[in-house]
Amino acid sequence: MALQLHDSLTRSLRLLKPSQPDGVYRFYNCGPTVYAASHIGNFRSFVVNDIIRRMLELEFGADKVRHVRNLTDVDDKTIRRAREEGRSLHDVTTEWTAKFHADCEELNCLPPHVEPAATDHITEQVNMIQVLMDKGNAYRAADGSVYFKVSSFDHYGRLSRVKERELKQGTAFEAGNTGKDTQSVDADEKEDGTDFALWKAWKPEDGAVKWTGPDGAAAGRPGWHIECSAMSKKHLGETIDLHTGGVDLLFPHHENEIAQSECCNDTTFAHHWYHSEHLLVDGKKMSKSLGNLYTLDQLKEMGHSPMALRYVLLAGHPRKQLNFLLASLVAAEKALQTLRGFAASIAGQSGDPTKLDPVFNALSDDLNTPAALGALFSIIKQGPADVDAATFERVMFALGLDLTPPPPAAAVEVPAAVTALAERRWAAKQAKDWAAADALRAEITAAGWTMKDRPDGYDLEPAANRP
């Protein structure tokens, strides 16, 4: 089945196809803001995009996919962080970029082919803003900032259907963003409330962070949206095949990107838009204020593996909100164990390569990962006969599941008393004194340990009491 993906612009399922004569599929994925460790909700988005990348490679060939994912390394949050820690912006973003890469690697996400950073593309952004100003799509405000004039772009709102939204009294939209931390001075400078910043004039709290702006504008820094327009143009060209991100980016970020790019380049910005849904925790979107935010490190500290998280992320449909539960990680770990056992049972075996088609078909059908997993386990249930090992590996590649056994958990010190009990029970067992052996097992259990017999000895493990 050919790869199909939901398109946010047309709200329909559409086939993925390279639009350029070179046959290279151009794929841009909005990346992280590097000011702190990304949380597992961020990673849901990146894992989903990783599946897209993998499916594209299987569909068109690894050399026919160009995957770009940016790094936002200058914005309010990165600047604030640097200021609070008394460090340079670069110092802070370098640290968190490295952390992001490490987490991605643990989650088995393929690195994008290009990972452009906003601060490395100031010139490209300034040039783009310049063009927009020259064309009358942007204007300089009193403070030297530059804004995009939304009314100058007829198609504004097509993606998010913002024009169909009615502005009602008392809503966040109308009431000047009450409750949001956007007490932006911008509002006073803009000609229209919906206009957005392309270039932000320097303010004292920006410290050393500033660049020369477009002609006539003050020194400052680029607005958030323009970086993606400029960097996707530089690395993928004026028209790209697919642009993706989390649903929250649909408006205003992607809507604004379209406006900037299309006004600047006079051509279609992206043929296809895809947005993955949010990961919820405790039924709510993760947020610092709710205290329901997890990072990969936190899960690892609880004893969970990155692969288990990846599996959990795949267990929900990418375009449907997924409620994250710690218990799901335990289930995922079990499922992975089954997968490992199955992989071992078919190792080196050749069989019917079409047998796993249902899995690929599910993935090709709008990235239905839960259905794919379901199909996979249905096949596993039928036994290893006729399953082609190489094809199974392709399935694992598509899902990005690394079945290498996780490194053994850090050895926990076994108390001497428990070791002594275990030795006595082993001796009793050798002597076939079952009554004594069973009594000793009970004592070991009471002490909080589990004794697992092997033909030639035994293992001691702390009693399972994970969440």
Add this chain to the structure above:
RNA sequence: GGCGCGGUCGCCAAGUGGUAAGGCCGAGCUCUGCAAAAGCUCUAUCGGCGGUUCGAUUCCGCCCCGCGCCUCCA
């Protein structure tokens, strides 16, 4: 207020106009003295009320409940 999404077995979660995948948990069984591991088996009528239909969980309407977005959050 606007826009959008969702309510399916104890938990997670696919799916279909003709009586519902899969994972986890649970139960039973087999095999190993016991335990572990492994294997086998079993467990739903799809939020509520109407409508369309030969037939709806699947289509339409209304209601209830939950969630997201509405200017810088993946």
